[in-house]
Amino acid sequence: MSVLLLVISALVLIYFSIGGKTAAIVMSVATLVGVANDGWHLLSFVIGGLLLALALLITLPGDLRLDKFSRPLLGWVRSRLPKLSPTEQEALNSGSVDWDGELFSGKPEWNKLLDAAPAHLTSEEQAFLDGPVEELCKMLDDWQITHEHYDLPDKVWKFIRDKGFFGLVIPKEDGGLGFSNTAHSEIVMKISTRSVSAAVTVMVPNSLGPGELLMHYGTDDQKHHYLPRLAKGKEIPCFALTSPVAGSDAGAIPDKGIVCKGEWNGKEVLGLKVTWNKRYITLAPVATLIGLAIKVYDPEHLIGDQDDIGVTCVMVPRETDGVNAGARHLPMNTVFMNGPTWGTEVFIPMEQVIGGQDMLGKGWKMLLECLSIGRSISLPALGTGAGKFASLATGAYAYTREQFGRTISQFEGVQEALEPIAGYTYMMDAARLLTAGMLDRGVRPSVPSAVLKYRNTDLMREVINHAMDVVAGRGVITGPRNFLARAYQAVPIGITVEGANILTRSLMIFGQGAIRCHPFIVEEIEAAGMEDQDKAAKQFDGIFYRHLAHTTRNALRAFVLGLSKGWLETAPRQGDIQKYYRQLGRFSAAFALMTDVTLLTVGGGLKARQRLSGRMADCLVHLYYATAVIKQWHEEGYPDDQRDLVEWCLQTCLHDLQDSMRDAIINFPVPALRWPLRILVFPLGATGLNGPDDKLGARVAATIVKDTPVRQRISRGTFINMDPDDPLGRVLNAYKLANETAEMRQRLHEAIRSRDEDELDGIALLMGHQRKELVDWACAQGIIKADECPKMEEALTALYDVIRVDAFDADGLKALAKGAKGKRKVVERPGSGS
Helix, strand or coil: HHHHHHHHHHHHHHCCCCCCHHHHHHHHHHHHHHHCCCCCCCCHHHHHHHHHHHHHHHHHCHHHHHHHHHHHHHHHHHHHHHCCCHHHHHHHHHECCHHHHHCCCCCCCHHHHHHCCCCCCCHHHHHHHHHHHHHHHHHHCCCHHHHCCCCCHHHHHHHHCCCCCHHHHCHHHHHHCCCHHHHHHHHHHHHCCCCCCHHHHHHHHHCHHHHHHHEEEEEEEHHHHHHHHHHHCEEEEEEEEEEEECCHHHHCCEEEEEEEEEEECCCEEEEEEEEECCCCCCCCCCCEEEEEEEEEEEECCCCCCCCCCEEEEEEEEEECCCCCEECCCCCCCCCCCEEEEEEEEEEEEHEECCHHHHHHCCHHHHHHHHHHHHHHHHHHHHHHHHHHHHHHHHHHHHCCECCEEHHHHHHHHHHHHHHHHHHHHHHHHHHHHHHEEEHCCCCHHHHHHHHHHHHHHHHHHHHHHHHHHCCCCCCCCCCCCCHHHHHHHHCCCCCCCCCCCHHHHHHHHEEEHHHCCCCCCCHHHHHCCCCCCCHHHHHEEEEEEEHHHHHHHHHCCCCCCHHCCCCCCCCHHHHCCCCHHHHHHHHHHHHHHHHHHHHHHHHHHHHHHHHHHHHHHHHHHHHHHHHHHHHHHHHHCHHHHHHHHHHHHHHHHHHHHHHHHHHHHHHHCCCHHHHHHHHHHHHCCCCCCCCCHHHHHHHHHCCCCHHHHHHHHHCCCCCCCCCCCCCHHHHHHHHHHHHHCHHHHHHHHHHHHHCCCCCCCCCCHHCCHHHHHHHHHHHHHCCCCCCHHHHHHHHHHHHHHHCCCCCCCCHEEEEHHHHHHCCCCCCCCCCCCC
């Protein structure tokens, strides 16, 4: 009884995170009660005393625990903890932890999510969206941009400069608009629904580039000179990071700068002789200011004792002798400016180092800090924009397209494709807004930025693929009528750039998050790396036992909540979604447990276990997106018309989370731990979370088909065009007319179905373009009233027009080819791949 009481007491104390003197008193009382109940037997005294002594040893700090336990444990832990390269250490130190830390804790504090300041727009920012952004979208003809001009028209470039689109986030005192990160995201998203090429042109100068780096790290002189010029478009920036052989490996950057003296503006000054060869650089062909990431070396020790100074960010004016730029890559039939740049031993003074000479060698940390901002905005906004556009256009098309006398949106097969378009778009938007809100609160979310970039671009691919399935042949024919082709062609760009999704999922998200967001690992790594062994042991002693209690608590929580199917977890009452909170709490505990087990068993080998890392990354993704959906619904006041979407998203995330967790466990690289982990995480089996059923799926599909406020909510932020001669406007105009004439067309269909062929006087044999004859017959038969006939003919004309596709005669195709010929230039550069 003494042993049983002591074990139960310990588990309860750990489960409820009770420690210190309170824990020691409880353990002492439990021992005395147990021994007394056992009749004061000597064996009970011995066993109970030993367990109590161990409990006191762990609970109360002292030299005995330090010498006998902590020092030997530190040696073992050193062998298990991941070994970090200098660039990985800088990545670990960059950015900050916010809601992602709660998900890694195993017991999220939901009030921190619900009470956090949400993403919002000021009246000035909303006015800019309604004014200049709307006007810019009206100026864009994507077919002309991508197939005739191979560039934005001159008037568009001028408008972008004049209205301050290149200075969205530059402070007002430096000549910019000083907008929030949320506004930046909304602006890029809206433009992307009109033209990906234009959206990329706007987003790049406002995300990772010289402007962003100068705002945070530039000297006063650099800020005063460059920021106003960048804000007004007098300087066009680019930033060149990717090298042909190094790819995304910062440690392998071959581009270099040698510290030396040289001539600049007629004077001999200290500077760098820079050699670089970069590719895939957006805006490089038109940039006047080229930002570079290089490695700096000081072989003559002109500035210090070190030969290798490290990664550094510099700015090279385009007109500098030896700079090569201007050739273009063409990324997947989008024509934003993108190309290679190179130079050999180009001299620049130290004043062209971003932040000045003091920032030599600090470029990687600078890039990581800024990348967490830009990567949270740019591609996630493009992905969400694609989802919103697909929801708006495909839902409308599915309603207007008829087969077998009814709209194809009524076919279950089509609904099965519309369902994820609507649900994933809502999910992407919620995650985008959650992360933008973090940015506006001053958080630099290094882990959420990777989560968002990976998942939003991945869901963009899912959504656009489903949209193409619905639109079918209408979506595969090239021409100015095609409203979906460019989004489909642009999908691989988002998947590939800013850290390819394979790399981001299998290495970055969990690899960084498991350490960066863990409540104890960072301090343990610091202790393990200390040269002073006494100091290291003391720091480790103050951390490890709390870490041990943390892991044990999460193991208990995962097991108990798994047995109870989450019902023992407390949950907020808002929104009447307690069952989802409970499941998310349960899986957060399981995720935290899996994180600790992975770090302690796989440790430094995690980088080689990329399947495990990828599956754990998926678990974090599903946790993050589910909680983002809850946050967004909370901020909008829990409107009931969004409940189906919210439940679909939560059920989908939980189902996918369960599968990812199960796959991680059954493939865990330490086979002996697979069954214990399955028992702890899935004591009743990996069942019960089956995802949305068909009825819910059909209702979610209807949210982008029916003309309701929830359809408008899903597509909120999209550029709306009702012009029947516009690719999108043609669909939306037909959708509007189809809704307005739904009852009339229903009467016509019923009349045709209810009469035999002789009675129809051949009307059933009319071709689709013989609309007037059909309407005249319907009017003569009294099926349609006389005053309804013009509207009916207008609607039928629009419905027929929306399914037409482009066709080119031989001369037309030659004209297209001629337009491309002469503009295609192949530039050979050894190793450049261009």
